[in-house]
Amino acid sequence: MIDGLICLVATIISGLIFEILFYALNNSMLMLFVPIQNSIARVKNKKTLKYILYLIFLCLAVQIKGIFNLNYLYFGICLGFFYSFSDMLVGESIVKK
Numbered sequence: 001m002i003d004g005l006i007c008l009v010a011t012i013i014s015g016l017i018f019e020i021l022f023y024a025l026n027n028s029m030l031m032l033f034v035p036i037q038n039s040i041a042r043v044k045n046k047k048t049l050k051y052i053l054y055l056i057f058l059c060l061a062v063q064i065k066g067i068f069n070l071n072y073l074y075f076g077i078c079l080g081f082f083y084s085f086s087d088m089l090v091g092e093s094i095v096k097k
Helices: 002-026 034-041 046-068 072-090
Strands: none
Touching: 002 072, 034 072, 046 072
């Protein structure tokens, strides 16, 4: 029970931190993710793509947890990273201009 709560809190906090970080990187002079966002913007069914990305990144996070034997805190940080990364790729960020 406590492990799930720790994972949830770590996911939410790290997700917010990574959202801000990705927003800053995307709006900096580098415009790091703009080419990827432009190609994804042409996709007709973004909602399906977003859920496919979530599923892929969830499987990747579970594999990383197993390989590196992460505890729930670090697993939550990993989930927050992948969640905010997929939101940023699709263009649905919490942080707006």
